[in-house]
Amino acid sequence: MTRQRPRRRRTALACCLLLLAALAGGGCADRSRETLVVLGPWTGAEGTAFEAMLKRLEDASPSSQLRSSRGGPTGVTYTYKGTRSLRETLVAQLEAGDPPDVAVLNSLGELTEYARDNRLEPLDTPGHPPWAPRVDVNGSSRTYWVPLKVDLKSLVWSKEGGERDRARPRWCVGMASQATSGWPGTDWIEDLLLHRSGPEAYARWATGRLSWRSPEVRGAWTAWAQLLGERSKKSVDxxxxxSYEGTSDPKAARPAPRGLLNSPELDCTHEHQSAFIRYLYANAKGEEGGGKGSGGGVRVDPSARFLPGPAAHDGAYEVAGDMAAVFSGSPAARELVERLSGGEARRLWHEEAEPELRPFFPGAGDPQPTDPGGGKAAALLTGKAETLCFDASDAMPPALRDAFHRAVLRYFRDPSGDRLDTLLGQLDTVRAETGLQGRGTTGHNSLPPEALCAPPTDG
Known part of the structure; x- marks a missing residue:
């Protein structure tokens, strides 16, 4: 049973405390409101849209219309804090004993650790694999987080009109991403393993039941190197x-659109990237149509068309998500998380976001992006895909995920067989150190394999 932390209440009663002596008998009206703090990863336009949705959700709350017996407002206020250093910020707040009421994380590995360390409050919601599976804690299987927005990863973006390049793509690769540099490479390895070996092997590997030195995993690394082909030292550097977002040409007469496909230095035709990148390719199109813009037109297709492997696994797609969990003992925080994952919040968020930044949601009945690239991805995510498997590195314990990022960067620089053997051996060592100690083992930080893959759902 999780320990209950004291319910934190941030109030507007400081004036009463300061003026109590001077106000003999006058007093202050009870204007107390509980303020819930939501910590999340979105900044800029994404953060603005989420915050606007949160405000509208607060205004629509029945509790916001209540009045105290002395005439002042009561109820709950929602405050959003967005940061690009989410893990570091959350860890610092937990160590200081002042966690947010709600935090939004994209790592099932981190969330599982927090749940089993009794940092999270259980929720009264059913499991929602692959984004929010039930977790065994102290002998009880409960749900500890819910998906707010989701993403489709198994996609390839390419320059429209480059049909002659489809057989031999020139792959765009941008690996830099501040503290998390390397994740575009781990996405490649994960998608290749899923496509070549199928969801069962993928889930066993992601949860520590399959060695990094197994033929399935090793084969995904070597397949990636073969796809990228020969590269010069200048190209590798x-x-x-x-950056995975690309850079614009500083010598151009007018600013060129960002995105790796638009980066003149890379001179590439195809990019393996998640659906979120469509904000850089607002003119993206799928098979059913779209438009062209200053970038000459960009299309999006399932990655299975470009990756080597058996066609039997073409219906499996890698996905990711941003999940909300409760870190305080406030009942209002649990109520907020349930509201954030509900239909009203999704409708409001869709309305507030710019078209190319509108979130993907897990259910076919939810509002989804309708821009050309987003609409194509949404159709795959909510119906056409046969199996959705959660991002493997985000399902791993943070220490193993970070080691995976570093190993990909080293392998990208030197894809020799000897280097690969060394890297995979090191990753198996980290796997053991994090409690994922072999086939059939359920470590402290591990989810069961069946939690990572599931068919699309309506809700």
């Missing part, structure tokens, strides 16, 4: 220092 450029990819390692180029």
């Amino acid at each position: 450029l990819s390692l220092t180029t």
